[in-house]
Amino acid sequence: MGSEVLLEIKDLAVEFTAHQRKIPAVRGIDLTILPGQFHALVGESGAGKTVTSLSILRLLPPNVSNLRGSIKFNDHDLLQLSEEVMRNLRGREISMIFQEPAKYLNPSLKAGVQVMEAIRYHMGYSEKAARERVCELFEKVGLSDPELAMDRYPHEFSGGMKQRVMIAMAISCNPSLLIADEPTTSLDVGVQRQIIHLLLDLQRSSNMAILYITHDLGIVRYAADVISIMYAGKIIESAPKDVLFSSPLHPYTRLLLASIPSREKRGTRLQGIPGTVPNPEDLPPGCAFHPRCPLAQQKCKENVPPLVRIEAGHRCACFFPGKEFGSLL
């Protein structure tokens, strides 16, 4: 294994059409995930994170008007596979957990039955074997008394327990990639911690790669191997965690990190970023960050900065990476 690539997204672009308007939600992104890697995709709401993950699973809504690029998974381009092959891959090779597990669990089916169905569909297990497997999975995700949990309905679980059931279902067929779209956003601190630890355990024990989508930089700092930052449909910076936090290069990343309040900043003014996150329907020309950027020059208003390699593993899309803000702020 080692340096082999698990998932390679190249120049992925997704455009929707709604009310006769074009919405370029994802605008040409490159992203590579290695086997067993915890890759965090970070961005504010509307940046295109969910659209990216739905593209990988080929679960995009029907109003896509333009889809470009390739998504290679173990050397197959997911965008070219037939729906039938894709259906076998989903839940088996690549699976997903979401922010609101309640929405994806069938309220009228017992938790155990739902997970059993997934296993039987993909692995062709007998009822008895599937039952044993579910029991084992529930134990693994930390549902105490798995036998009892199997016979419960989703509404009888707390938010954290529902997320555990979702995780059990997602890992039931030993996927090599788990996509987690803000799975802990609505959970309490303690439960968040448990879920992150559970995911890290699974990642390590079965060499499962995780694409973790979030806007929470605390979780990312704790758990990620590699971080990609998304802004207005593009990846603007990508680096190993420690590199990104110790030497961020893109002005957006740098300002974002400086904006987080803390006890140490008591009595000082927070950094903040002027302006607002742009709407994909009317993006500024050139670098989409230029109206908010203290370093913006004429060049930035006219040209789109490409995502270029600065050093091994560190890429940044800015004409002036790492330039001092100086007296500009």
Place this chain on the structure above:
Amino acid sequence: MKSILRVENLTKIFPGSGIIKRYPVKALDNISFSVEEGEIFGLVGESGSGKTTLARCILFLDPPTAGKVYYGNLCLNTVPWYQWKKLRSRMQIIFQDPNSALNPRLSVRRSLEEGLINLGYSKKQRNDTIRKLLDQVGIPYNQVDRYPHEFSGGQKQRIIIARALSMNPKFIVLDEPVSNLDVSIQAGIINLLMDLKKEFNLTYIFISHDLDLIAYLSTKIGVLKGGQLVEVGKAEEVLSHPLHPYTRFLLENPLSFHSKIQPLKTYTKETV
């Protein structure tokens, strides 16, 4: 320092009714604290701990089941209904979701004007005040005739803050005022709230589930857990010598961005 708000043995019980909550819920259990003039009382707690219920009970938007609330020397439990209108303008509240707080059919001007008409302002006074308020919260005056859907979440929250300010309040309860906003926008709103506090000598109760934020801005901190105020004290004290295990648990959250706890994984060549 003079106490501006005092809460004594406040309890709130929601009667058990309906299908979801079959049993009575004790949302607040015997809460006492006081807020001095000019302070920022930071109230931190997890979802369901009773933060919003406490905010609503303090302002009698929902009457407490037991206990007393004093605003200065005035006991709010005994205020007759006809005095509430004036009092409400002095004590404002701002909620988490900027989308539901503005009437979608009213332009910014109309939203801000309503309260000013109630205060008896003339047309000219209203226009001047609105211009000044928008300037203070950083919304260009030429957008005054736009409607809420034409603004981003952060801009809406600024308009809501302007509307609260238009009543010349002394005291504002902020219930998760930035939780629905993008990280890059939050700092701007927090800076704005800090500036306004200084300029108008305001007192805040600032509610959040985010201890880093509470630790950044509070002068006094209260920790709510399951309807009980498990810790309350001066911010520096609570942060450096937390007494309750739950406060310590929150302060030691490894998932906090500023956690001193070593992140679980560090970069090795193989992981990239």
